Amino acid sequence: MQVKDRLTYSMLMVKGYLTRAYSSFMSHVFDVPPRLLAFLCLLIMLVLPVSGIDLRTLTFASVLAILALSWDLLVGRTGQVSLGHAFFFTIGAYCSALLNKFYGPSIAQIGIPAHIITIIVALAISVPIAMAVGLPALRVKGPYLGVVTLAISLMAYYFGNWVYLRDITGGSSGIPVPFFFDYLGGSSVRNILEFYFALAILFFSAIIIYKIATSKTGIVFISILDNELASKACGINVIKYKLIAFTISGFFASLAGCIYAYLLIGRVTPLSFFTTNSFLPITFTFLGGLGTIYGPIAGTFIYKFIESYAFRDYIKPIMTSGGFASQYDHLINAVFAIIIIVMIVKWPRGIARTIVDKLNDLAKPRGIEERGPRIWKKYKKEQKEGRFRKIFSKFKKKPKEKESEVET
Amino acid sequence: MEINWLEVVIYAVVQGGYYSLMALGLTLVYGIGRIVNLAHGSLIMFGVYAYYVFSTILKIDPFLAIVMAMLLTGIIGAITHRSSIHPVLGDDVAIMVVTLTIGVLLSEVLIMFFTSKTVSIINPLKPFGHIRFLGVLLSWTQVISFFLSVALFFLVTLFINVSKIGKALQAMAQDREAAMLMGINVNALYVLVMIMAAMLAAIGGIMVSLPGASVVPNLWINSIVSTFAIVILGGLGSIKGSLLGSLIVAFSEQIVYYTLPQGGGMILIAPLAVMVAVLLVRPKGLFGKRVEMED
Numbered sequence: 001m002q003v004k005d006r007l008t009y010s011m012l013m014v015k016g017y018l019t020r021a022y023s024s025f026m027s028h029v030f031d032v033p034p035r036l037l038a039f040l041c042l043l044i045m046l047v048l049p050v051s052g053i054d055l056r057t058l059t060f061a062s063v064l065a066i067l068a069l070s071w072d073l074l075v076g077r078t079g080q081v082s083l084g085h086a087f088f089f090t091i092g093a094y095c096s097a098l099l100n101k102f103y104g105p106s107i108a109q110i111g112i113p114a115h116i117i118t119i120i121v122a123l124a125i126s127v128p129i130a131m132a133v134g135l136p137a138l139r140v141k142g143p144y145l146g147v148v149t150l151a152i153s154l155m156a157y158y159f160g161n162w163v164y165l166r167d168i169t170g171g172s173s174g175i176p177v178p179f180f181f182d183y184l185g186g187s188s189v190r191n192i193l194e195f196y197f198a199l200a201i202l203f204f205s206a207i208i209i210y211k212i213a214t215s216k217t218g219i220v221f222i223s224i225l226d227n228e229l230a231s232k233a234c235g236i237n238v239i240k241y242k243l244i245a246f247t248i249s250g251f252f253a254s255l256a257g258c259i260y261a262y263l264l265i266g267r268v269t270p271l272s273f274f275t276t277n278s279f280l281p282i283t284f285t286f287l288g289g290l291g292t293i294y295g296p297i298a299g300t301f302i303y304k305f306i307e308s309y310a311f312r313d314y315i316k317p318i319m320t321s322g323g324f325a326s327q328y329d330h331l332i333n334a335v336f337a338i339i340i341i342v343m344i345v346k347w348p349r350g351i352a353r354t355i356v357d358k359l360n361d362l363a364k365p366r367g368i369e370e371r372g373p374r375i376w377k378k379y380k381k382e383q384k385e386g387r388f389r390k391i392f393s394k395f396k397k398k399p400k401e402k403e404s405e406v407e408t
Numbered sequence: 409m410e411i412n413w414l415e416v417v418i419y420a421v422v423q424g425g426y427y428s429l430m431a432l433g434l435t436l437v438y439g440i441g442r443i444v445n446l447a448h449g450s451l452i453m454f455g456v457y458a459y460y461v462f463s464t465i466l467k468i469d470p471f472l473a474i475v476m477a478m479l480l481t482g483i484i485g486a487i488t489h490r491s492s493i494h495p496v497l498g499d500d501v502a503i504m505v506v507t508l509t510i511g512v513l514l515s516e517v518l519i520m521f522f523t524s525k526t527v528s529i530i531n532p533l534k535p536f537g538h539i540r541f542l543g544v545l546l547s548w549t550q551v552i553s554f555f556l557s558v559a560l561f562f563l564v565t566l567f568i569n570v571s572k573i574g575k576a577l578q579a580m581a582q583d584r585e586a587a588m589l590m591g592i593n594v595n596a597l598y599v600l601v602m603i604m605a606a607m608l609a610a611i612g613g614i615m616v617s618l619p620g621a622s623v624v625p626n627l628w629i630n631s632i633v634s635t636f637a638i639v640i641l642g643g644l645g646s647i648k649g650s651l652l653g654s655l656i657v658a659f660s661e662q663i664v665y666y667t668l669p670q671g672g673g674m675i676l677i678a679p680l681a682v683m684v685a686v687l688l689v690r691p692k693g694l695f696g697k698r699v700e701m702e703d
Contacts, residue, residue, distance in 0.1 A: 075501065079501065081500070081501050081504055081505075083446070083504065083508060135688075136684065136687060136688060139687070139688060139691040140687050140691050141691070142500050143438075143444040143500060143504060143644065144640060144644070144687060144691065144692070146444070146446075146504050147444070147446075147636050147640055148683075148684060148687060150446075150632075150636075151633070151636070151637070151680040151683060151684060152680075152684070154629065154633055154676070154680060155677050155680045155681065158674060158676050158677045159674075159677060162674055164668070164669050164674075274629075275508075275512070275629060276512065279508065279509070279512055282505055282508070282509075286505070326523065326524070327519075327520045327523070330516040330517075330519050330520040331516075331520060333512060333513075333516045334512075334513050334516040334517050334520065337509045337510070337512045337513035337516065338513060340505075340509045341491075341492045341506060341509050341510065341513070344492075344496060344502055344505060344506050344509075345491075345492055345495045345496060345506070348502070
């Protein structure tokens with residue numbers, strides 16, 4: 001009996017330990033807002049009937065969404081304006097491409113795919129680089145910081161284009177890099193695999209950024225956004241948290257850049273340091289909604305949908321037949337610039353954020369009498385209440401006044 | 409390679425003259441209206457392309473075309489201010505994003521119409537030929553536009569310091585709400601400042617591109633780089649600082665051009681590097697206000 005008891009006891013203990021570990025693990029992994037999960041599930045469902053170029057559009061969108069998320073973490077949560085996010089986006093890819101060019105063959109001799117190793121090394125390099133770019137942020141504020149980040153990205157652009165270093169950086173034509181799933185050839189499996197790979201990375205980065213945003217660190221970020229002086233007065237080490245924000249943002253942006261280069265483009269060029277690329281995450285974030293997780297992701301997908309199903313399918317054929325094929329990219333940038341100006345001036349909350357707010361309003365419990373034509377009922381109810389309040393107030397106030405007189 | 413330092417200094421001073429004019433508009437807009445106008449580079453580019461359209465395509469007299477280009481750019485500046493910058497005044501992040509977006513919009517539209525090829529423009533001062541000054545070869549175009557830009561610079565500073573509107577602008581720079589209470593029409597002055605800045609941008613851009621007699625479609629980003637480097641070096645909003653900053657930037661550009669191997673493409677890295685270095689030492693620029701008066 002005793003042995004059996006001990007056995008069952010220990011079994012129960014192990015089981016309890018395992019369930020606790022499991023539940024804590026699950027709560028850490030899946031403690032994300034149901035909206036985000038639902039949205040990502042929707043994306044996975046969307047893919048099923050899609051193939052070819054439409055799938056590629058989705059892949060592009062899910063890679064760029066990571067960039068938008070990283071911009072939003074920096075700007076929407078700590079209020080440090082970065083107008084040169086293309087620098088972070090491209091520097092990781094450049095590092096890995098350079099490593100690949102010079103050490104790739106020697107790594108490949110060991111028998112490990114060289115580009116995966118170089119990407120990991122390049123991401124490890126990009127963290128101190130992002131910290132180094134964040135260093136001006138400790139002293140420089142507001143407009144100065146925006147211009148400094150813009151300047152750093154443009155410096156990288158000119159440096160990449162320098163003719164003197166053409167043997168190393170490839171000049172303006174850049175460095176070719178190997179694709180991730182090159183061994184699959186041009187099969188349709190490859191497209192699907194690429195999409196799921198990009199989506200998985202988007203999923204995990206979104207969860208990690210959500211975790212950071214809802215943790216104590218994230219709350220400190222928002223306090224810095226609201227009032228830097230007050231949070232300094234509360235004993236928060238503002239410098240440390242600003243640097244943390246820069247580092248995390250830079251890391252995710254360079255992750256996005258690496259995947260963009262290795263999964264979709266197959267080449268790293270200095271042109272991706274340019275301001276039009278820094279302008280992309282701004283567009284995505286303001287389309288979706290600043291300071292949220294779902295905003296940048298939704299904004300990126302909206303952008304890509306508009307771009308591919310309105311412009312690529314209808315306007316591009318017209319332009320190519322008219323002989324204006326080279327102006328197509330400029331047209332897209334100009335049209336989205338107009339959209340962003342209108343959005344910031346007239347609709348600063350963004351599309352996704354407005355929809356989510358409306359859904360939250362609808363989800364609130366309401367009484368039975370509020371069903372039906374709500375506005376009319378509400379109006380009537382208010383009118384009625386107001387009338388009654390006036391009548392009752394006459395009766396109610398008088399005895400109170402008398403009491404107070406008695407007390408005095 | 410031996411460097412003729414006299415040549416470097418003279419070229420730097422001449423270049424600094426144009427730059428001071430381009431940066432003056434930006435300084436005015438920030439100093440008076442607290443607007444970081446990232447669309448300034450695009451306004452410069454717009455001015456040059458407007459000059460190209462008026463002088464080459466419509467065949468108007470070049471000097472008249474310069475004035476017309478200035479006026480048109482001024483109108484564009486006023487429109488951008490009223491339509492998109494005015495509604496978001498007071499929000500630093502929104503202002504920067506909106507102005508950058510306007511910059512991208514203007515430049516992309518211009519590139520769409522004029523393609524991404526280099527366009528050659530008419531230089532009305534070309535028949536005057538060249539001059540040797542202390543043994544350094546200078547064209548009369550450079551000399552005349554240098555003196556013109558210096559004259560314009562001092563005219564604008566005189567306007568701000570002496571005239572009644574200039575006094576109102578100074579009041580607005582110090583305290584916008586107090587100026588409003590004193591009966592100054594602040595919104596009209598905003599538009600006036602934007603028009604002035606856009607016109608200065610246009611003429612500065614035309615003068616920079618006259619000696620080379622060509623416009624490159626990257627002009628907007630190149631001029632954003634140099635003007636912002638100048639203005640931030642000197643401290644945003646300080647006219648004295650922008651004058652010094654333009655000389656420093658021009659000098660650093662010339663040094664990079666003469667010392668680095670194949671440094672033609674690297675010219676624009678110099679002002680940025682100087683700017684970042686100065687900001688790390690003095691976060692508000694050389695002549696910026698040291699006292700922080702935020703919130």
